[in-house]
Amino acid sequence: MTEARSRRVTIVPNGPVLVEGPVELVTDDGTTHTSDRFVVAVCACRRSKRYPFCDTSHRKRVRSDDSPESQDDSR
Template identity: 65%
Template sequence: MSATEPRIPRVRLTERGPVLVDGPVEVVLPDGTAMHCDRPVVALCTCRRSRRFPFCDTSHRRRRP
């Protein structure tokens, strides 16, 4: 833990996969639903194919038809 500056949450973009966000986070969906996730790192789906959206379930690995 740094004594000099507050910890800034890290958001990491991956090549073709999810966005990795330091948890815990609250994710708000377009309809206003808020989802809480307190994992140390949360993988958010960017391909929109996840069956656990907004969380990644590795569905981005499937080739596009």
């Protein structure tokens, strides 16, 4: 008989909580969100527009200095 392996949860400083998938996440309104990704990034800053999943909205924002790099970014 194999022992069940503990699921790893990694807390990223100033970032999301990484949970080994698949997971079901239940939000306060009672909605169940599912993801079967190998690791799921759960929003910890509440700024995500795809809450409860991380959409990188936790990132530091700076006023653009109109540098050529920021002008030309193709993405």
